[in-house]
Amino acid sequence: MSKKKQRKTQEIEAYAAFDGRSNILYATIKSSKEASADTLRKFNPPVEGYSYAFKVLPIRISVDLNAQHEIDFEE
Numbered sequence: 001m002s003k004k005k006q007r008k009t010q011e012i013e014a015y016a017a018f019d020g021r022s023n024i025l026y027a028t029i030k031s032s033k034e035a036s037a038d039t040l041r042k043f044n045p046p047v048e049g050y051s052y053a054f055k056v057l058p059i060r061i062s063v064d065l066n067a068q069h070e071i072d073f074e075e
Contacts, residue, residue, distance in 0.1 A: 008065040013058065017044075020053030029059070 015036040017028035027043055030036040036056045046052045 010063050012061045016059050
């Protein structure tokens with residue numbers, strides 16, 4: 001009988017910005033809502049006369065530690 005490889009995972013709670021079509025803006029994934037909103041305004045500043053259909057929402061990321069050996073989870 002073979003032993004199954006035990007999966008080691010870690011879940012990270014973070015925040016990210018989404019556009020009006022629910023597409024995630026990967027550059028805005030940050031550990032705090034304020035940092036994510038600041039990055040969103042830096043890369044996608046509001047333009048007067050146009051709607052700003054971006055929202056910062058909480059996300060959960062699951063990391064497979066068997067495949068990712070050395071990740072700094074504090075970043």
